Amino acid sequence: MKGKNGEANRDRDVFRYFSVKIALAQINQTIGDFQKNTEKICSYIDRARSNGADLIVFPELAITGYPPKDFLDIPAFVEENLRVLDTIAQKATNISAIVGFVDKNKRSYGKLVHNAAAFIHDQKIISVHHKSLLPTYDVFDECRYFEPAHTVSPVKFKGYTLGISICEDIWNDDEFWKRPLYETDPIENLISNGADIIINISSSPFTVGKHDKVRLPMLIHDATKYKVPLVYVNQVGGNDDLVFDGNSTVINARGEHIAQAAAFEEELLVVDIENSGVLVSPATCTPIETVLKALILGLRDYVLKCGFKKVIIGLSGGIDSAVTAAVAVESLGRENVIGVLMPSQFSSQGSIDDAVQLSRNLGIAHKIIPIKDIFETYQNTMKPEFRGLPFDITEENMQARVRGNILMAFSNKYGYLVLTTGNKSELAVGYCTLYGDMSGGLALISDVPKTMVYELARYMNRGKEIIPRNSIDKPPSAELKPNQFDQDTLPPYDILDGILKSYVEGAMSVDEIINRGYDGKTVREIIRKVNRNEYKRRQAAPGIKVTSKAFGSGRRMPIAHNFMC
């Protein structure tokens, strides 16, 4: 538990007469692409040296990319990362560097590797620092791979004593958090061992509001508490479902915010740690702007890191596919986005018009492939089996699956990546068709609740109308049977999203949700739907995480169960 060892430092003079220039290398790596990752690290080292930096700091696991997941279990992967570290050390002439890498655990027990930072000086690895606190919740699985640090030690550098920490190590202050998750506080230990600058190398993924409301206040709190400067270097870029937002930050020993790198972009930020003025107005975004930027970056990186160039999207005329296409255009350029309209006999002329209008607004190519013939042939083929039975969800799903097959045919023929267009609210309650509209490589907005999809649409229309107003204003419909509307079977989306947020993000019980003012029958019905539809989500494409609790790797539920709250 917390000791009082940090106290001694609090009285010392917080400013010095000499100084040091630190370069924050906020880079975007590709997991396991050792060649390109090394090249990028070396080029940032060169740039930092040219900028007169004394020390360059790279993010957590900069060499491998984060999260490398079970590649960590493959010894050849770890060996390659160690070879790369040696190469980088050789290149670090006339500058010191802190580089995130995977270290081997040399003890006779425990996990085989550590999440580590190397301190490189005079082209030598002077010291290695292991991560103490291993996040194992939500999307994080670090106890799966890493042995925690057994001790933490600061390291001397140009008259300073650097306290090198890794990501979660800085997230356990018992004054900042109501309930710390870990028994020890590595930052407190570093300070009590004499650290007078805290360095934190991170791979901290984006969720809406996290940087401004939690991360930055926490960093300021720590620097203020210990009266030391704090240099926080975060990864940037998308890796599957996670988008790392950058926002690398420097706080001075007075707790003042003196520098911040861009959000959602690579940057080399060189900061004179003692002699920089306070940021008067750090660039800030509204929450919906950050969500949009996260989606844009997450999509671009998924497409490029997977080796694709173009994406194809089924356009229904509804708001979800419209927003998906509009984000894709901002992310990849209009020449890399293809829209496909696949009208059936249940598609309204209005929907077709809206989809065509959207394509025109975006300037993307669009194709129209009516599904009537294929759907009829299916129905004829199945007639001997289904004779006398009414049109039901079977035929609804059948249409969605015909569309999925057509999109995948384009994907297979031309190498386009299919984007699915479902939102979080639908995915939560299973209002979507497996192998139908769920077909695709990336579910771009599957962590965006429907009400936030509307917000995105309105925001994207701020300058001029991109998303046709009709797609925003009309009552949402899957158009899989005559006169079908989402609200025939679902509560209004503001109510649905309120209940879903309480249950999925808040882990609240039925009673707690009802106490927030929702109807009991509705709450129970929605939670039952969420719990029952895990099987669909298990087979869903990955989506870009923007909320505090996304479906996918951060929410692991059994399929076979009988818990209904």
Next chain:
Amino acid sequence: MKGKNGEANRDRDVFRYFSVKIALAQINQTIGDFQKNTEKICSYIDRARSNGADLIVFPELAITGYPPKDFLDIPAFVEENLRVLDTIAQKATNISAIVGFVDKNKRSYGKLVHNAAAFIHDQKIISVHHKSLLPTYDVFDECRYFEPAHTVSPVKFKGYTLGISICEDIWNDDEFWKRPLYETDPIENLISNGADIIINISSSPFTVGKHDKVRLPMLIHDATKYKVPLVYVNQVGGNDDLVFDGNSTVINARGEHIAQAAAFEEELLVVDIENSGVLVSPATCTPIETVLKALILGLRDYVLKCGFKKVIIGLSGGIDSAVTAAVAVESLGRENVIGVLMPSQFSSQGSIDDAVQLSRNLGIAHKIIPIKDIFETYQNTMKPEFRGLPFDITEENMQARVRGNILMAFSNKYGYLVLTTGNKSELAVGYCTLYGDMSGGLALISDVPKTMVYELARYMNRGKEIIPRNSIDKPPSAELKPNQFDQDTLPPYDILDGILKSYVEGAMSVDEIINRGYDGKTVREIIRKVNRNEYKRRQAAPGIKVTSKAFGSGRRMPIAHNFMC
């Protein structure tokens, strides 16, 4: 690290003149079905009492079912489990009980819950024992949820001192294992604190060979080392991808195997701990028999616990669908299995005949739905887009997706669960179609390598021909274009499976695999395919784990990466 505190016990007399009857309750629970789980626990308590047992021991997390996964993050789930524990304590009259449950962590830091065992005596919870070692590898995520035990203490019972431990607690002996995974050994600590019987409550999933080759020798080693009896109670039953094999075991203080419950079945096994004879020939199965039993149980529990009754399977005439259907019949009864033949112009008459013959051999209903018309309509619909381009993988996948849509139509119309039929070798290299033959709720044999599928087929034919011999003997083909055979693009399956086992289960490097005698180009090509096809597996249905490393929850890989060994 290991101390020598256990030594003192080794000299004492290992047998006593009084004794105790312990009932091992090897039960099959449903996750979160608190009502049924409670009823089952109470009925086993009644049966054990009738059998004169002094103590009944239930498996790990018997109240909630294992693994409850992120339900553990929902406070209402934990509260309900605590209410149930109180109910059970009330019912335990004239018998003591050890019951696995989720306890709250009462400290001011750390994870919110413990994986726990309650010792109930005289209808009171006398003591609670927390799990010390939390497996966080492969399919296990326990550090995600649980705070480890801070201390371990044995408990007095009828002249004995029970050392109560939970699953992983017993898997860290530094003499048995070359490299222990944890620093401490809770069994050693219990012994040094005076325990003279070790109780271990487990939820230890099946993999082929695990019980006979690892678990049982390890239990015997521990009892022998400490000269104490050891009572090991394992869960039985299927939960999603995991099958728990039971095989609950008692070893006496001489290290002799005195009792073992059934494999893959519920059982109440009552054992006089001091006065039982040695098992002369405990029932054993061959590896392939255990795989078959695991698949049968895993399928049955998935179907029933998800609320289904019947399954439907696309029958191609090939060995994979034949084995899937044959297992389904053994699991669910022939009246609950429906076969569907969906021939195209590329299907050979031989394949159709084989599928019909299989249906006759199994006595299952079968339907024939030719896909020619639908496939042609797709091709006509896409003609304006694909004009002049050759027939390629697009049209191959299209056929597979037509079949997927038909099977899902049956599923939607009649409430059948679709079983997919792909094997592990195909899934590894991506020789399968997303939203095509991968459509379905459970991928029954997706952890069974192709060579093991052949073994299963031959084993199932041991009495009479169930799987048509032709399905076994003919060269495997997807029949999605003329004269197509698996070995056009894949190495022979014995070579493929050898490479896959080395890479997927063994985590070997390219060089290590080549050193085992495989061709370098082939090895690189196969590993590249495995790494590139993660996107398909991410959207695959869950399969039944039978090997030491199954795709799915036990193997977590990034999709966007560039690691090619």
